[in-house]
Amino acid sequence: MDIDITGVGVSISDRFRSVVEDKAERVENIAPRAQSLGVKVTHRLHRNRVEEETVELTLEGKGPLVRAEARDGDKFAAFEMAIDKLIEQVRRAKDKRVRGRMHPKHAHFEKGTGSLEGIDVQPAPADVIHAVATGTIPVAEGAEEEPYSPVVIRTKEFQPEWMSVEDAVDRMELVGHDFFLFIDSRTDHPSVVYRRRGWDYGVISLTTQAQPQAVAA
Template sequence: MDTSIVGVGVGITDRFRTVVEEKTARIETLAARAQRLDVKVTHRAYHNGRVPDETVELTLLGKGPVIRAEATDPDKFAALDLALDKMTEQLRRAKRKRVDARTDARGAHFEKGSGALTGIDVQPASVDVIHAVATGTIPVVAEEEEEYSPVVIRTKEFDAEWMTVEEAVDRMELVGHDFFLFIDARTDHPSVVYRRKGWDYGVISLTAQAPPAEALAS
């Protein structure tokens, strides 16, 4: 596995490179398909008397999904340890889940006979809501003066990926998130898997119906 180390606002010493090489060896034992590990160290200085900190970002690239982890600490060596612990835990959880899936039918799986999805909660969107969206009959609410809010809403856009529910759960575990958006390869429905208690997961799917003929004619 190749390792790339870059610094933003901070120099990368030979000692830090040596420590990275030594400590990332455990990543290779858990991710045999990994091809490259990118390590980014960012130094942030503050002007209000706050102690400067170092953020270490890890990005693991290979034949499987991209895996990321990061941590911040005044000491970049401590931040490296924290980030490695996070990534190691993500890889272990994903590996443990794959082993459990082979030995115990926990979590989501499809019955071969009926094709039914069991072991996972499916909560499709309301038919009334889908129909209202498809036909454009959502009630119009009079606009009111927008209230100031200190909350900043961040938006992100990603390319759609088709995969099974099981693959989506694996991807969610690898990236360390509590939910994951995808297109269900079996139904072509936009869906999201999410974490519940313990090893339980849920999935919500959006099903759309074609609008009636009279709506199209209008």
């Protein structure tokens, strides 16, 4: 497995490289088909003069990417937390595939009831869908609104991917996020699955259908 280590605002010492190579053996043991492990270390100095190291891991191989991220004042501690997250995500994905083979479930849409069967996904409440559609967020009674800030923390753009809700849940678990954007292959609606309390999941869909991009000859 190839290992690529990059530093942003911080130098990468031989000692850090040695630690990464040593811990990477744990990844190879649980993910023998992995082809490369990307390690990105970013140094940040906040306004209060507090320094922070962010370690981002990206595991590539046959199948979807697996990502993990951790922050700490020490890059070694941040890497340890990130590698533990990455291994746990791979382990959970493997366990889920094994359970799926032993107890196969197939998600399907019941036209009569309008429910999605075969997967533990609950539709988003009507007020949540309305808030997403209108761009308004309901504020609980007695709560104060957060002050407006024009600063964009992070912006990412992705190419649309058509998949089932069940596959989107699996991808969300692999990347270790609390939500995952996708195009529902059943309806062509832009959708997002998200983690609810416990092991429940929710799904929000827009009513506008997405059009597949034309492939240049």
